[in-house]
Amino acid sequence: MKSLLLNLNYVYAVLVTLFVTASLDAADPLPSWNETGTKRAIIGFVERVTDRQSSDYVKPEARIATFDNDGTLWSEQPYYFQIAFAFDRVKAMASKHPEWSKKQPFKGVLEGDLKAVMAGGKESLLKLIATTHSGMTSEEFEQEVTDWISKAKHPKTGRLYKEMVFQPMLELLTYLRANGFKTYIVSGGGIEFMRPWTEAVYGIPPEQVVGSRIKTQYEIRDGQPVIVSLPEVNFIDDKEGKPIGIHYHIGRRPIFAAGNSDGDWQMLQYTTIGRSPSFGLIVHHTDAEREWAYDRNSHIGQLDKALADAPQQGWTVIDMKKDWIRIYPEK
Amino acid sequence: MKSLLLNLNYVYAVLVTLFVTASLDAADPLPSWNETGTKRAIIGFVERVTDRQSSDYVKPEARIATFDNDGTLWSEQPYYFQIAFAFDRVKAMASKHPEWSKKQPFKGVLEGDLKAVMAGGKESLLKLIATTHSGMTSEEFEQEVTDWISKAKHPKTGRLYKEMVFQPMLELLTYLRANGFKTYIVSGGGIEFMRPWTEAVYGIPPEQVVGSRIKTQYEIRDGQPVIVSLPEVNFIDDKEGKPIGIHYHIGRRPIFAAGNSDGDWQMLQYTTIGRSPSFGLIVHHTDAEREWAYDRNSHIGQLDKALADAPQQGWTVIDMKKDWIRIYPEK
Numbered sequence A, B: 001m002k003s004l005l006l007n008l009n010y011v012y013a014v015l016v017t018l019f020v021t022a023s024l025d026a027a028d029p030l031p032s033w034n035e036t037g038t039k040r041a042i043i044g045f046v047e048r049v050t051d052r053q054s055s056d057y058v059k060p061e062a063r064i065a066t067f068d069n070d071g072t073l074w075s076e077q078p079y080y081f082q083i084a085f086a087f088d089r090v091k092a093m094a095s096k097h098p099e100w101s102k103k104q105p106f107k108g109v110l111e112g113d114l115k116a117v118m119a120g121g122k123e124s125l126l127k128l129i130a131t132t133h134s135g136m137t138s139e140e141f142e143q144e145v146t147d148w149i150s151k152a153k154h155p156k157t158g159r160l161y162k163e164m165v166f167q168p169m170l171e172l173l174t175y176l177r178a179n180g181f182k183t184y185i186v187s188g189g190g191i192e193f194m195r196p197w198t199e200a201v202y203g204i205p206p207e208q209v210v211g212s213r214i215k216t217q218y219e220i221r222d223g224q225p226v227i228v229s230l231p232e233v234n235f236i237d238d239k240e241g242k243p244i245g246i247h248y249h250i251g252r253r254p255i256f257a258a259g260n261s262d263g264d265w266q267m268l269q270y271t272t273i274g275r276s277p278s279f280g281l282i283v284h285h286t287d288a289e290r291e292w293a294y295d296r297n298s299h300i301g302q303l304d305k306a307l308a309d310a311p312q313q314g315w316t317v318i319d320m321k322k323d324w325i326r327i328y329p330e331k
Helices: A002-026 A037-050 A081-096 A100-101 A104-108 A114-119 A119-132 A138-153 A166-177 A191-202 A241-248 A262-272 A307-314 B001-027 B035-051 B081-096 B099-101 B106-110 B114-119 B121-133 B138-151 B168-177 B190-204 B241-249 B264-272 B305-313
Strands: A064-067 A180-192 A209-221 A223-237 A257-258 A278-284 A316-319 B064-067 B181-191 B209-223 B224-235 B257-258 B277-288 B316-320
Touching: A002 A119, A002 A223, A037 A166, A037 A278, A064 A166, A081 A100, A081 A119, A081 A138, A100 A104, A104 A114, A114 A119, A119 A209, A119 A223, A138 A191, A138 A223, A166 A180, A166 A257, A191 A209, A209 A241, A209 B241, A209 B264, A223 B106, A223 B241, A223 B264, A241 A262, A241 B209, A241 B224, A257 A262, A262 A278, A262 A307, A262 B114, A262 B209, A262 B224, A278 A307, A278 B138, A307 A316, B035 B168, B035 B277, B035 B316, B064 B168, B081 B099, B081 B121, B081 B257, B099 B106, B106 B114, B106 B121, B114 B121, B121 B209, B121 B224, B138 B190, B138 B224, B138 B257, B168 B181, B168 B257, B181 B190, B181 B241, B190 B209, B209 B241, B241 B264, B257 B264, B264 B277, B264 B305, B277 B305, B305 B316
Parallel strands: A064 A180, A064 A257, A180 A209, A257 A278, A278 A316, B064 B181, B064 B257, B181 B209, B257 B277, B277 B316
Antiparallel strands: A209 A223, B209 B224
16 A cells, blocks of 8 residues: 555656646746846756756755845834834733833833834833733734734835735745745744734744744643743844754754845855855845835844845845835735 | 646545555554553544544644653653763763863763762753753754764663664654644753754654753854854753743644653643643653653652643553553664
8 A cells, every 4th residue: 555655646746746847937936026137046046956966956854944024025114013013002001001101112102202212222122022012921912913913004005014025025935835945934023923924924834933032931820821921032033143043943054045134144144154055135125116225324124244245155135126026915 | 737736736635545544544553552542542632633524623734743752752761861972972071171080070970970970960960961062063063962872872771772762652753743743842851962863763853843952152163154052051941941942933832742751741731721622641651671660759750740630631641561562663
């Protein structure tokens, strides 16, 4: 019985290969990408690592691809979308915290005074995150995020935040998975903020999401075992935290990494330096009309060192304006 | 083309289901298990959660199964095998540390005086682990583990440590995976000590191994980006650490958990209390002849609270002596 099944498996694999190859030849796997060197570089890499005859062939289990989220898979302006979530949480929680009307950064959020909020810098944002993301069970928090992501809209575009994902990157994720890659998110954003929706939006399941996290503790509440979040940062998955997060969660080095800022510099290094085949990809925000244009001098998603290193390291830089036919999915 | 491929997929899925069902009926999926209530309970659970007609049906992506390692998937006497590895590392490193000949716990290890080592308690073992597991790049450590696991032998059985895995549990892992489960290790043991060999021995890839870990840092060494281990404990994946480790790594609750000691108590609670369908499994070491017999009073793998709770919580307890036809794989 076993050998019959194996044979059947083999026949099927051959058939699928034939069909998939045919369908890839026929249908463009990256239809939202212009026919530029960027697209050719991506496809060339994928074809080499999946070609058993190539010296660059990589076994499927080692085809690990890691993607930053903010600014790489979805937009991040005028501030990280998780900050918008935290602001909305502050407003929802304010009635139980009358002291917030006199206390920054909460006061600024409640009065819509972004400048006052930002004046406190990173410290102040971390405080907002810790306050609005803690004290709940993981299930309660998941519900809060799920509710928010299904209805919150971006102030400038009027789109749902989850509709501000990059259509070309969705196609890239699908294309990589169709070629045996395991796709991960490795983001400075909160792991618990992303996991409730990444599977539906990106096809990336919770166990393939790596992110920053706050401390948690195990408790029995009302007779039920739960994980409760505490108002203290536990791990920041940014800069040198990214290779460390990859190492803990995945335990293998990626062969493909994509980012858009200096927060991804170390992940790009870790993936590519001294390793062949490997692929480093940078989303350069160059399209002020359809999205935003920013790099070296931006307070969000600053892209300086990684952009300077790209030519020498052989990282491929996406010029959003030239390389992408469309930015967001059609509604 | 797509719809043809989908149809083909469907036809294939039906064929495979027919064949696999037939072959499972014909061939026993758990041949090293006696026909006891334990085996029936396991098979009954798996059949219910995979039967689309059952009210206990669980979608494949939610079929998460977590296994403790020491004492659950392989033996753990007379001390955790990772301790044996640390002892061997101390001996290998001793020539560069002349001070160890006068300093416990190193002195005890070098003189084979286990009692002196153990006199320092947990503290002393953690010190041994931190010292012998740090200062290296992750690749160097992986090589050390790979070399050791391929040749180190157990003092009592003369078997390679990796041959002291439980044959019935190997069959259980395979059986669960054949039924769409994703199998994870969630162990108090070191994550970096397990990952180099769990795929070959258990069929569990590195990204599905959760364990204790020491701190690491990202460095450029000789021009290469590396992860270097530091002599400091970062996370203990034991007791209440297990649900926390599961939550960080997997982000979903398991529906099946297996352990053998009170270190697994919280994981068993987290998996089963108030959740149906779910399955808690405990390996009770009752076979002094073929393996070891111990529970409430053991200094290793103490099984007290979890054993007492088992009847009330509906956890299934494996009586190793009665339930298992064989303990280890045939050499």
